[in-house]
Amino acid sequence: MSPKPLVLALSLAVSTVTPAVAQDHSHGHAQTAGSISAEATDAAATVDAFHAALKAGDTSAALSLLAPDVMIFEEGGAERSREEYASHHLASDAAFAAASDATVSRRSGWADGDVAWITSEGRTTGQFNGRAVDRLTTETMVLKRHADGWRIHHIHWSSRAPR
Template sequence: MRGLLGVAALVLAVGSEAGAADVYGPEQTVDAFHAALAMGDTKAVAALLTDKAVIFEEGGVERTKAEYSAHHLPADAAFAKVVRMSTARRFGDHGSGLAWVASEGRMKGSYKGKRIDRLTTETMVLQETSAGWKIVHIHWSSAEAPKHAIPAD
């Protein structure tokens, strides 16, 4: 619970443009992105993206923050508010002002009357800026969870 409160505080700070590079690192930025998405705070989500952010999802692409914000971001936020996401593994590295964070997880719940149970992979590339770590690229992929998959927490 304490970690969730910290991420929520970070989301509020980012939403009010108070976050600084010294406050959080790449993994915390990824956590803040997901927390803002789950809260439906599209302004905080957008604040964590560079203007030239590129988002790959299931074979589609949005080439800027403005394009993502105008198209898939509202639907992604609505989805994240009702479908539970869990992270099973995370790893990454950073240096010279760039970082990458790769996550494996699961999404489970229902959305618009449809049952959701999918294994997920995510890669985020981040750049260190004067305003903190910002996401420059997201690559999301998922597949239907096999019947024998370990249940989400």
């Protein structure tokens, strides 16, 4: 499996995340440890929407939540724009998201003015391209508030096999 689907494991994990605070972003999923500040709840909802769009195969919706100059770091590689991501890994990330199951064990988020960061830890399992998937995942997303809502400006995905 290429590194991109392994990192998407984290993406899937975030799509099932719920912060363990008064605001409920669970969308029917189990609670997770961590906390999302009140100022960051809308940013966390944007992260959730991004992962839900990937899982549903709605790549247009996923792209709409990324800033044009988004930087995506994964497994030592980088994609330096929304267009680069769309032309390289978006389709495989969506396919991986649809084929695997993810949970988030911990999520935290903070905002300061128009900038927010959301961090998540989780596990992704399932089958992809005829191979078993079992990865522990981490994700950091940095978002900026725009006139029409929060947009993702940076993603850093990482995953590893469980010990």
